[in-house]
Amino acid sequence: MSTPYDIPEAPEVLDRREGPYGEVVLRRHGGLLQIIANGCFLMDTSDGRSERRLVDAALAALDARVEDPRVLIGGLGVGFSLAHAAGQPRWGRITVVEREPSIIEWHRAGPLSELSARALADPRAEIVETDLVAYVHETSDTFDALCLDIDNGPDWTVTEDNDGLYSAAGLEACARVLNPHGVLAVWSARPSPEFEGTMRNAGFRHVRTEEIPVARGVPDVVHIGVRPG
Structure with missing residues (x-):
C-alpha cells in the first residue's frame, strides 16, 4: 500500500523564481514539499523536529519571570x-x-499555506521581508529570544553574505537586539565547537549545544547562549 510519503523517482517543480539572492525553487517530491536555493537543498516538510526544538530550546532557556516574551x-x-x-x-x-x-508568497497564497495559515492568522505573528543580517544591525526593536535558522549552520552558509552573522561582529549585532538575559538559539546541521567559542568570546553566557536525533547521519544541533544582564 502506498503512503503520502512514498517518494517518486523525480520531483515535480511547483514554482521557480529568480529572487534577490539567486534562484529559489519549490518542488513536490511524493508527499513532501522542498525548498531549493541556488541548487542547494535547504529543507522539506518531512519532519520538523529540529525547527520545533530550536523554538523550545530558546523558550526553556528564558527566565521564567519574563512576561509575554x-x-x-x-x-x-x-x-x-x-x-x-x-x-x-x-x-x-x-x-x-x-x-x-x-x-x-508560497506561505501566504501557495502550497506552504497548509502549514502556516493558522500561525499567520495569529495576531501575535508578523513576517518582515528583509535580510536578517541587515535587520539585526539596523532595527530598533528588541526581543527576548532570537532563533536563527537561515543556513545549514555557522560553518555551512547558504550565501557568502551570511558568513558575518556568525562572527564576533555578527554576534554583537545579535546581542544588540536581545534584551538583558535574552536567549540566542542557532540551528545547525552539525556541531560547531568553533562557533561555541565565538559565542563565549562575544560575551554570551551559559553556552551549550543540544543534539537533535535524526533518522540517519550526524545529529542536528542547537547552539544556545544567554546575553548577560
Whole structure:
C-alpha cells in the first residue's frame, strides 16, 4: 500500500523564481514539499523536529519571570518554527524575518499555506521581508529570544553574505537586539565547537549545544547562549 510519503523517482517543480539572492525553487517530491536555493537543498516538510526544538530550546532557556516574551525567528523556511511558536501561548510576539519574497508568497497564497495559515492568522505573528543580517544591525526593536535558522549552520552558509552573522561582529549585532538575559538559539546541521567559542568570546553566557536525533547521519544541533544582564 502506498503512503503520502512514498517518494517518486523525480520531483515535480511547483514554482521557480529568480529572487534577490539567486534562484529559489519549490518542488513536490511524493508527499513532501522542498525548498531549493541556488541548487542547494535547504529543507522539506518531512519532519520538523529540529525547527520545533530550536523554538523550545530558546523558550526553556528564558527566565521564567519574563512576561509575554518576544521572539525573533530568522528564516521562514517551510514554516515549522513559526507554526510551533504560534502554538505556544507563552510567546507575546512572534516576528519572522525572511528575505525571499517567493517563500513568503508560497506561505501566504501557495502550497506552504497548509502549514502556516493558522500561525499567520495569529495576531501575535508578523513576517518582515528583509535580510536578517541587515535587520539585526539596523532595527530598533528588541526581543527576548532570537532563533536563527537561515543556513545549514555557522560553518555551512547558504550565501557568502551570511558568513558575518556568525562572527564576533555578527554576534554583537545579535546581542544588540536581545534584551538583558535574552536567549540566542542557532540551528545547525552539525556541531560547531568553533562557533561555541565565538559565542563565549562575544560575551554570551551559559553556552551549550543540544543534539537533535535524526533518522540517519550526524545529529542536528542547537547552539544556545544567554546575553548577560
